[in-house]
Amino acid sequence: MRITMIGSGYVGLVSGACFSDFGHDVICVDKDASKIEALHAGRMPIYEPGLDQLVETNVKAGRLTFTTDLAVAVAGADAVFIAVGTPSRRGDGHADLTYVFEATKEIAAAVTGPTVVVTKSTVPVGTGDKVEEILREERPDVDVAVVSNPEFLREGAAIGDFKRPDRIVIGTDDERARAVMRDVYRPLYLNESPILFVGRRTSELIKYAANAFLATKITFINEIADLCEAVGANVQDVSRGIGLDNRIGKKFLHAGPGYGGSCFPKDTLALLKTAEDFGTPTRIVEAVVQVNDHRKRAMGRKIIKALDDDAKGKTVAVLGLTFKPNTDDMRDAPSLAIVQSLLDAGATVRAYDPEGMDAAKAMMPDVTYCTGAYEAATGADAVAIVTEWDTFRALDLKRLAEVMKGKVMVDLRNVYRADDVAKAGFAYSSVGR
Structure with missing residues (x-):
């Protein structure tokens, strides 16, 4: 499958590298040109044991690439993951969803066909509804399903957590989206990692x-x-x-x-x-x-x-x-x-x-x-x-x-x-x- 990961920070980079290690073709996107340049040079923006070797292996195999061009990365993707930051908003403690909604609008402008948009970022209840609303308003002509797929990665043990998870949580009522997500996680499903559809x-x-x-x-x-x-x-x-x-x-x-x-x-x-x-x-x-x-x-x-x-x-x-x-x-x-x-x-x-x-x-x-x-x-x-x-x-x-x-x-x-x-x-x- 072709997977696009928007955000090449901790969650996006680890998830993208692991998906590519499963055999998927993954493009990791980030607006920070210096970060993408560093990744092309084999330098990791974070410290996570084993991540540098995992990235190097899959880059050499041609399954993992990095870019700042979101439009090119999104066009033709089977699944587009949003893995941008959601820091606490200054002053009130609410999650700041600015980056999530900015990414959603850029996806809407770039999507070319049936796609599943997956929120990997940690977001408050109802965020997926808003993401879907933006996509429907911006691109009523395209079949896009919005899925919630939270991560449960421990820093310092993230690769093992991704490849041997306690569970995989997928939030959607759309049958086409369920089928796509089953294919995305098929390598784990075959290893009997439980997938919880909710x-x-x-x-x-x-x-x-x-x-x-x-x-x-x-x-x-x-x-x-x-x-x-x-x-x-x-x-x-x-x-x-x-x-x-x-x-x-x-x-x-x-x-x-x-x-x-x-x-x-x-x-x-x-x-x-x-x-x-x-x-x-x-x-x-x-x-x-x-x-x-x-x-x-x-x-x-x-x-x-x-x-x-x-x-x-x-x-x-x-x-x-x-x-x-x-x-x-x-x-x-x-x-x-x-x-x-x-x-x-x-x-x-x-x-x-x-x-x-x-x-x-x-x-x-x-x-x-x-x-x-x-x-x-x-x-x-x-x-x-x-x-x-x-x-x-x-x-x-x-x-x-x-x-x-x-x-x-x-x-x-x-x-x-x-x-x-x-x-x-x-x-x-x-x-x-």
């Missing part, structure tokens, strides 16, 4: 409901972690104890500094706004958003407390800046609030992250960025593990203690065992233990 509005809501529920699990275990610290319990044991219940499940029950990234923060806000618009408040999600915002600042205070409640004039080594490992994504990362709280308290911050420092420098210019964990820790009064990159899981604690001025470790991801850190001479603080 109404378009239901599909749009599934995406938001899924992310809000996962954000709720994270926030729940973080609050339980605070209770564990107060009563002398161990949150990791609590997580295992409840996670072995199949009704609950063990995933997303790891206590830490709060959720961040490109999805959970904006999607929970967008769900809140949608619920308000329809007069059905979602109090649980509202509490999740508030608790998570508070959580990030509280982790900064936790580090300051480990410094005897006085961070002024002291140096803190922050290990890990991205919101999770195996990505370069700094959007709404807990480190942003944590580092700012340390700077506000008068501390000097030295930081290292394997992939996120280029993005972090623009967001946190008052931080000293280092080339490795031990360089960041040199002369520091305390070291804080904020993101659980593998490279931080087996640090030489003796060497770390030797290069530091103080002997304080704050482990916000519970990477280490307390007795191991104590043997190296550190005063150790973790989360919920």
Whole structure:
């Protein structure tokens, strides 16, 4: 099949590369000429493990191409995917659909025959209706069906998630569109990946409901972690104890500094706004958003407390800046609030992250960025593990203690065992233990 992917960011590029790896002919479109130029040169605009090799393989095979010319890419396509950004709108938290509707109008001008237009972007309930309305108004002469097909990709594991999904959600009542989408996903269907056909509005809501529920699990275990610290319990044991219940499940029950990234923060806000618009408040999600915002600042205070409640004039080594490992994504990362709280308290911050420092420098210019964990820790009064990159899981604690001025470790991801850190001479603080 011929597939056009409008938007060559995280979702569009990963999806396009994976579709081409299935054997489809895929054209990825982006208005950013520098991004397309970089892709032609084999340079990825994002860090995602294995993506560069996947793109290279399919470009060489002639199944994957890149262009800025949307009209050429759309003409004759069997399916056109909209995979543009939907950031939170400034001021009110609603999803900004500007790019979605701009892409829709350009598709309308370029489409030449029967086509299925698929919203891959995360969009509020009813967006597909508006996309269809625009297409019908602009091109009443063309048979175009509009489908919702949300993505469920985890940054750092996106290729595996795409090729071995828990489920594929497709929102449409149009039989021709269903047939096209079955062909698009046939390689996965043959591998028995379940395809769930639902109404378009239901599909749009599934995406938001899924992310809000996962954000709720994270926030729940973080609050339980605070209770564990107060009563002398161990949150990791609590997580295992409840996670072995199949009704609950063990995933997303790891206590830490709060959720961040490109999805959970904006999607929970967008769900809140949608619920308000329809007069059905979602109090649980509202509490999740508030608790998570508070959580990030509280982790900064936790580090300051480990410094005897006085961070002024002291140096803190922050290990890990991205919101999770195996990505370069700094959007709404807990480190942003944590580092700012340390700077506000008068501390000097030295930081290292394997992939996120280029993005972090623009967001946190008052931080000293280092080339490795031990360089960041040199002369520091305390070291804080904020993101659980593998490279931080087996640090030489003796060497770390030797290069530091103080002997304080704050482990916000519970990477280490307390007795191991104590043997190296550190005063150790973790989360919920």
